[in-house]
Amino acid sequence: MPLLTTPITADLVRGALELEPTDAGLLPHRLPAWARAQVPEPQLLMAESQPSGVRLCFRTAATTIELDTVPTKRVYVGVPPRPDGLYDLVVDGELVDQGSVPGGGAIVIDMTKGTFKDRPGPAGTLRFADLSPADKDVEIWLPHGETTVLVELRTDAPVDPSPGNGRPVWLHHGSSISAGSEAAGPTTTWPARAATLGGVELVNLGLGGSALLDPFVARTMRDTPADLISVKMGINLVNADLMRLRAFTAGVHGFLDTIRDGHPTTPLLVVSPIWCGIHEDTPGPLMPATDADGNVRFEASGDPAETLFGRLTLRVIRRELARIVAQRSDRDPHLHYLDGLALYGEADAARLPLPDDLHPDAATHLLIGERFADMILGSGHVFDIA
Structure with missing residues (x-):
């Protein structure tokens, strides 16, 4: 069956304070634009755009979920490569799977010189399959140390925003x-x-x-x-x-x-x-x-x-x-x-x-x-x- 595409909107995202529209998709931020403008320093801009605690939250009966993103990896000059960031799939409160999006862009950091250089890259696809066909609350936690542009969400069943859980x-x-x-x-x-x-x-x-x-x-x-x-x-x-x-x-x-x-x-x-x-x-x-x-x-x-x-x-x-x-x-x-x-x-x-x-x-x-x-x-x- 062809997968259904659901627009990624603010009511599907938790843990971000702002979603910035870009040419590729939505970029979650953990500081608002006015704050970022006050000290546009590379370390801060990299850190606040890394989506620690940011997750997609929705309710669905889907058995297959695909998420296209553009990840930005960190590459440190003279240091062994870091592994790809992980996406955690949480279903009804339980961690059931993990995955990565290979490729994407990179920010090249030379700690000895204090320099940051952007290296653009293409989108990739995260895929989770063989999930239960029952209605369920789904959370996809984004890689905590990998800046992530959200491009497209696809599923084999309709998606609705998760209802509020009333937690503090x-x-x-x-x-x-x-x-x-x-x-x-x-x-x-x-x-x-x-x-x-x-x-x-x-x-x-x-x-x-x-x-x-x-x-x-x-x-x-x-x-x-x-x-x-x-x-x-x-x-x-x-x-x-x-x-x-x-x-x-x-x-x-x-x-x-x-x-x-x-x-x-x-x-x-x-x-x-x-x-x-x-x-x-x-x-x-x-x-x-x-x-x-x-x-x-x-x-x-x-x-x-x-x-x-x-x-x-x-x-x-x-x-x-x-x-x-x-x-x-x-x-x-x-x-x-x-x-x-x-x-x-x-x-x-x-x-x-x-x-x-x-x-x-x-x-x-x-x-x-x-x-x-x-x-x-x-x-x-x-x-x-x-």
């Missing part, structure tokens, strides 16, 4: 760790795993290399509907050696003030960095290196003695975030703090070391997600969703 919306902002760097797939990034276990709808504003207390991110969060909000901050500020303690303190207050302008009583959680040995006591900037096998590793290049003059380390940031939240919570009873070491600490690092000395591996993403769900999303905890 969890809005989260963080770094590449929150975006899912090195996770096994889009449903096993730690926020996606936590959202599944905790019964919430995820809007993931994890931005690789770009969790920098940017005011436009705070304003985006202010204007985005949410029942639960969390902000995980610190690692990118140390990586980039972007500011000193005085500016960090003011920046955190300003970021939280802006969120509160739109969400005055929404439960708001501040999460400090997980363990990262290279930056616990050594400031940035972060420098890339390669090991004997050509794999990327990272090193901290700052001087620990300069913390006396306000340079940031992870220990400094955890201490200051705890102090800021304690100070503000006297007048903001819905503001809470979580020490990131409770999600992944020094003892965890001995058992599950960071492969590149910066990012958790796939197993650690699951661990962090499970701990967050247990400590934060369960009934009676910070985000009481029962």
Whole structure:
């Protein structure tokens, strides 16, 4: 039978804040156009267009589903090729299949020079077959680290937008760790795993290399509907050696003030960095290196003695975030703090070391997600969703 084509419209897409029409199709964004225009920096634009947490959601009796997309792979100069990004097929809440779209375009990144070059490519097709003919809720989670233009959806039965499930919306902002760097797939990034276990709808504003207390991110969060909000901050500020303690303190207050302008009583959680040995006591900037096998590793290049003059380390940031939240919570009873070491600490690092000395591996993403769900999303905890 010929497959039916269903136009991809906003009511089929969750987790994106904007869908940009392009010549090829619709490009999901996790920051709106006005925010992207303020700092059109290649790292940020790449990170926000990577659809971590973005998924197609619909109800259908289809046994065959095809999705045409134009993926943009990441190619790092001098580094072994990365595997193609995975699309996770979730049916009635269960992961039942995975697939990839080969080919597509690429963004070629030279970390030693800080350059980004686009290499266009054609669309490809993702295909899932032999599904149950019963009516079912289908989610196709897009590759969390692969910019993806949505071109065409085809099925062998009609498609309707999924009805609302009534789950609370969890809005989260963080770094590449929150975006899912090195996770096994889009449903096993730690926020996606936590959202599944905790019964919430995820809007993931994890931005690789770009969790920098940017005011436009705070304003985006202010204007985005949410029942639960969390902000995980610190690692990118140390990586980039972007500011000193005085500016960090003011920046955190300003970021939280802006969120509160739109969400005055929404439960708001501040999460400090997980363990990262290279930056616990050594400031940035972060420098890339390669090991004997050509794999990327990272090193901290700052001087620990300069913390006396306000340079940031992870220990400094955890201490200051705890102090800021304690100070503000006297007048903001819905503001809470979580020490990131409770999600992944020094003892965890001995058992599950960071492969590149910066990012958790796939197993650690699951661990962090499970701990967050247990400590934060369960009934009676910070985000009481029962």
